[in-house]
Amino acid sequence: MKPFSVTILGCGSATPSKTRNPSAQIVNIHDRLMMIDCGEGSQMQMRRFYIKNNRINHIFISHLHGDHYLGLMGLLFTYHLFGRTEEMHIYAPQELKDVIDLQLKVSNSQLLYPLIFHPITSNTKTLLLENNTFKVFSFPVQHSVNCWGFVFEEKNCGYKINKEFITQEKPTIEEIQSIKQGADFINSQGVVFENSDIVLPADLLRSYAYSSDTIYDENIIPFIENTSLLYHEATFMHDKADVAKQKFHTTAKEAATIAYKAKAKKLIIGHFSARYDDNLALLAEAREYFPNTIAAEDGLKVEINVEL
Amino acid sequence: MKPFSVTILGCGSATPSKTRNPSAQIVNIHDRLMMIDCGEGSQMQMRRFYIKNNRINHIFISHLHGDHYLGLMGLLFTYHLFGRTEEMHIYAPQELKDVIDLQLKVSNSQLLYPLIFHPITSNTKTLLLENNTFKVFSFPVQHSVNCWGFVFEEKNCGYKINKEFITQEKPTIEEIQSIKQGADFINSQGVVFENSDIVLPADLLRSYAYSSDTIYDENIIPFIENTSLLYHEATFMHDKADVAKQKFHTTAKEAATIAYKAKAKKLIIGHFSARYDDNLALLAEAREYFPNTIAAEDGLKVEINVEL
Numbered sequence: 001m002k003p004f005s006v007t008i009l010g011c012g013s014a015t016p017s018k019t020r021n022p023s024a025q026i027v028n029i030h031d032r033l034m035m036i037d038c039g040e041g042s043q044m045q046m047r048r049f050y051i052k053n054n055r056i057n058h059i060f061i062s063h064l065h066g067d068h069y070l071g072l073m074g075l076l077f078t079y080h081l082f083g084r085t086e087e088m089h090i091y092a093p094q095e096l097k098d099v100i101d102l103q104l105k106v107s108n109s110q111l112l113y114p115l116i117f118h119p120i121t122s123n124t125k126t127l128l129l130e131n132n133t134f135k136v137f138s139f140p141v142q143h144s145v146n147c148w149g150f151v152f153e154e155k156n157c158g159y160k161i162n163k164e165f166i167t168q169e170k171p172t173i174e175e176i177q178s179i180k181q182g183a184d185f186i187n188s189q190g191v192v193f194e195n196s197d198i199v200l201p202a203d204l205l206r207s208y209a210y211s212s213d214t215i216y217d218e219n220i221i222p223f224i225e226n227t228s229l230l231y232h233e234a235t236f237m238h239d240k241a242d243v244a245k246q247k248f249h250t251t252a253k254e255a256a257t258i259a260y261k262a263k264a265k266k267l268i269i270g271h272f273s274a275r276y277d278d279n280l281a282l283l284a285e286a287r288e289y290f291p292n293t294i295a296a297e298d299g300l301k302v303e304i305n306v307e308l
Numbered sequence: 309m310k311p312f313s314v315t316i317l318g319c320g321s322a323t324p325s326k327t328r329n330p331s332a333q334i335v336n337i338h339d340r341l342m343m344i345d346c347g348e349g350s351q352m353q354m355r356r357f358y359i360k361n362n363r364i365n366h367i368f369i370s371h372l373h374g375d376h377y378l379g380l381m382g383l384l385f386t387y388h389l390f391g392r393t394e395e396m397h398i399y400a401p402q403e404l405k406d407v408i409d410l411q412l413k414v415s416n417s418q419l420l421y422p423l424i425f426h427p428i429t430s431n432t433k434t435l436l437l438e439n440n441t442f443k444v445f446s447f448p449v450q451h452s453v454n455c456w457g458f459v460f461e462e463k464n465c466g467y468k469i470n471k472e473f474i475t476q477e478k479p480t481i482e483e484i485q486s487i488k489q490g491a492d493f494i495n496s497q498g499v500v501f502e503n504s505d506i507v508l509p510a511d512l513l514r515s516y517a518y519s520s521d522t523i524y525d526e527n528i529i530p531f532i533e534n535t536s537l538l539y540h541e542a543t544f545m546h547d548k549a550d551v552a553k554q555k556f557h558t559t560a561k562e563a564a565t566i567a568y569k570a571k572a573k574k575l576i577i578g579h580f581s582a583r584y585d586d587n588l589a590l591l592a593e594a595r596e597y598f599p600n601t602i603a604a605e606d607g608l609k610v611e612i613n614v615e616l
Contacts, residue, residue, distance in 0.1 A: 015386045018355050022382075040382040041349040047326050064414040066385045070378070074330075074348040077374045078323045095414040102410055106372040106403040108453050145416050 002030045002133070004154070004206050004304040006229065009045040011270035011296035013235050013249075014067050016040065021298055022067035023271060025231070026051050027208060029152050030133050035059040036150055036210050042071035043078055049299050054084065058129060060136070061092035062212035063147035069096065073103050076111065084113040091128050091138070093146055094119040120148050125223045130155075139223035141214035144248040149214070151224060153207040160200040165193070206304050209264070213271065215245060216254040221262045229304050230264040231296070233271035234282055252282040256289035270296030310338045310441070312462070312514050312612040314537065317353040319578035319604035321543050321557075322375050324348070329606055330375035331579060333539070334359050335516060337460050338441050343367040344458055344518050350379035351386055357607050362392065366437060368444070369400035370520035371455035377404065381411050384419065392421040399436050399446070401454055402427040428456050433531045438463075447531035449522035452556040457522070459532060461515040468508040473501070514612050517572070521579065523553060524562040529570045537612050538572040539604070541579035542590055560590040564597035578604030 005028045010021030022039025026046070033055040035042075046053045053075065061069050069092070079088065090096070097117045104111065118128065120138050129136040133155055138148040161179055165171075169187050171179065179185055185193040209224040211232040224230055235249035244251050250258075252269055259267035267290050272279055279295040286293040294302070313336045318329030330347025334354070341363040343350075354361045361383065369377050377400070387396065398404070405425045412419065426436065428446050437444040441463055446456040469487055473479075477495050479487065487493055493501040517532040519540040532538055543557035552559050558566075560577055567575035577594050580587055587603040594601040602610070 014389050016352055016355075016382075021352070040379065041352055044324050044329070044349055047324075066382055066411070066415060070382045071348065074324075074374055074378045081322050093414075099407075099410055099414060102407055103374070106401075106407060107374060 001305065002154075003028050004030065004152075004208070005301055006208060006231070006268075006304065007049060007051060007301045008268075008270065008296045008298060009042050009049065009051075010039050010298055011272060011300075012039075012067070013233075013271045013273050014065070015274050016067075017274040017277075019277075019298065020272065020274070021045055022070070023062075024071065025210070026056070027152055029154075029208075032057075032131075032134075034136070034152075037062055037068040037212075038070075038072040038075060039067045040070040043075045045298065054079070054082070056088075057086060058089045058091070058136075060128070060138075060150050061090065061096060062141075062149065062210070063143060063145050064093055064095060064099075065145065065213065068213070072096075073100065076100070076115070077107075077109070079113060080109065080111045087114045087116055089116045089118060089129075091118045091120055091136075093148075094121065125151070137223075139220060141212055141220055142217045142248060143213045143215065147212055147214065149210050149212045149220065149223070151207060151209045151227065154205040156205060162198050162200060165198045169193070208304055211250075211255075211258075213248065214250060215248045216250050216258070218258070218261065221258065224262050224264065227262065227264050229266045229268060229302065230259050230262065231268045231270060232258055234269035234286060235271050235273050237276075237281060237285055252285040253289055256286040256293060259290045259293070264290075265292065267293040268296055268302060269293060272296075309613065310462075311336050312338065312460075312516070313609055314516060314539070314576075314612065315357060315359060315609045316576075316578065316604045316606060317350050317357065317359075318347045318606055319580060319608075320347075320375070320606075321541075321579050321581050322373070323582050324375075325582040325585075327585075327606065328580065328582070329353055330378070331370075332379065333518070334364070335460055337462075337516075340365075340439075340442075342444070342460075345370055345376040345520075346378075346380040346383060347375045348378040351383045353606065362387070362390070364396075365394060366397045366399070366444075368436070368446075368458050369398065369404060370449075370457065370518070371451060371453050372401055372403060372407075373453065373521065376521070380404075381408065384408070384423070385415075385417070387421060388417065388419045395422045395424055397424045397426060397437075399426045399428055401456075402429065433459070445531075447528060449520055449528055450525045450556065451521045451523065455520055455522065457518050457520045457528065457531070459515060459517045459535065462513045464513060470506050470508060473506045477501070516612055519558075519563075519566075521556065522558060523556045524558050524566070526566070526569060529566065532570050532572065535570065535572050537574045537576060537610065538567050538570065539576045539578060540566055542577035542594060543579050543581050545584075545590060545593055560593040561597055564594040564601060567598045567601070572598075573600065575601040576604055576610060577601060580604075 009024035012020030024042040232255035234252040238251040238253040317332035320328030332350040540563035542560040546559040546561040
């Protein structure tokens with residue numbers, strides 16, 4: 001199975017604590033590294049956790065609260081100083097472009113590599129990036145500023161055909177393509193081979209959904225339904241549900257409820273308030289409502305596999 | 309003696325390494341904490357080194373290269389989130405105001421505390437801040453962008469008068485003030501008491517000078533002459549003198565030469581290039597030319613005392 005994993009660089013919320021950096025994650029999908037959010041200190045966290053930052057070509061920023069993007073400028077400067085030449089693609093709210101441009105201007109810098117900025121504006125699930133084997137989407141979430149979540153989805157790359165059938169029936173390349181897309185096959189004697197008899201079972205397609213910062217909101221369910229792994233913020237315990245709502249955040253119970261209703265296979269909660277030194281109580285609360293939950297920790301790597 | 313110390317939060321240069329954060333320091337002068345520069349991750353470093361960041365009311369930013377200011381915005385947000393109400397004074401190049409304002413705007417934030425911005429523009433040694441017991445000055449340095457160093461100087465708070473003399477001669481308050489400023493005293497019988505006979509020896513006044521990022525430049529010597537402790541950048545070893553010059557930086561040998569010519573009592577070198585895992589060679593090179601040199605390390609606290 002191709003690699004598909006998430007490494008947590010920071011799972012704290014607005015203010016960093018001794019054990020939690022602000023939000024940032026590295027998604028490895030089919031050996032392509034991508035970054036979600038980039039809180040202050042993310043480049044140091046990558047060094048600490050042996051992430052090769054020069055393998056990242058795409059960075060997705062969910063919203064412009066400082067704890068989700070203040071590490072970006074330092075990382076962009078580091079790429080420049082290390083002589084990067086490959087394109088870097090940033091997907092983010094439009095205003096981040098102004099922040100980057102102003103910071104380049106005041107330091108009298110021109111980046112040595114192309115920085116391609118893709119503003120996120122859509123109010124529905126929207127394709128941001130696609131290649132042969134996966135897609136990345138944004139979807140809107142409800143927070144105190146414009147904010148988006150992201151979904152990383154493997155693509156159906158066609159069914160694998162039984163080798164014995166190919167040796168025996170010698171289908172043409174065009175026929176092979178049709179079978180891979182699900183067609184039946186009829187040979188020169190008029191014998192019909194049903195598709196399900198000549199293809200191997202497709203891998204289960206995996207996906208990763210990142211909720212970003214959000215109030216409890218069932219409107220996101222259609223965007224993340226059946227995901228293999230859902231990262232949902234759980235800034236507070238449910239005894240602080242009022243505070244959570246007022247600050248457009250979610251409780252551990254609410255995160256678990258969303259995972260349950262969205263039929264996620266596994267849930268990882270994070271974005272913990274600095275008031276919780278330990279994440280055990282948050283984890284216990286979430287597991288009451290969605291047993292297959294784990295709690296984020298800085299440096300944690302989660303493999304996304306079909307047995308999740 | 310009143311406290312006067314410097315704690316190094318980061319002594320790396322443009323790109324952080326595993327052991328060195330970008331530039332930031334805390335000066336404790338007479339129990340007032342002040343910050344010099346604020347590279348990415350400085351607020352985490354303060355937590356690591358048990359610095360109470362809420363005791364800081366004055367931050368001095370030398371120039372607008374990312375490694376000297378990218379941690380500021382996160383720190384300002386943290387103060388906001390923790391409900392700070394005291395004024396925060398920032399002394400920095402004018403353009404930093406635009407960067408702060410834009411980042412507040414895109415996050416839809418209004419700070420809960422007054423942020424007082426003092427632009428640094430002068431091309432000579434200039435008083436930025438003064439209270440009863442110390443002064444802080446900026447001075448211009450030669451770097452690839454507008455850049456300033458800072459000097460923290462204790463003030464002469466007047467001579468201490470021999471208590472026996474006061475009991476015996478009962479000078480008026482006005483006469484005491486005159487004696488503290490160095491005047492002699494004549495009593496009602498016309499007896500002259502020379503100032504040096506009735507006052508105690510003055511404490512030696514201490515100072516701390518921070519060179520910031522600079523090319524080798526003897527023009528800074530008048531601004532830092534006789535300082536108790538000089539922090540001078542030593543980004544490179546002297547075998548890279550050409551690179552240093554080209555990048556408007558200094559070598560360890562050159563830093564030591566400046567300390568020697570400026571008659572500094574002690575030198576601390578820092579702002580080391582990430583190419584040097586270890587600072588021993590840099591330290592050895594500097595000590596050849598100025599023996600009373602130490603090398604900065606993240607977390608190092610240096611007491612500034614008269615025996616330096």
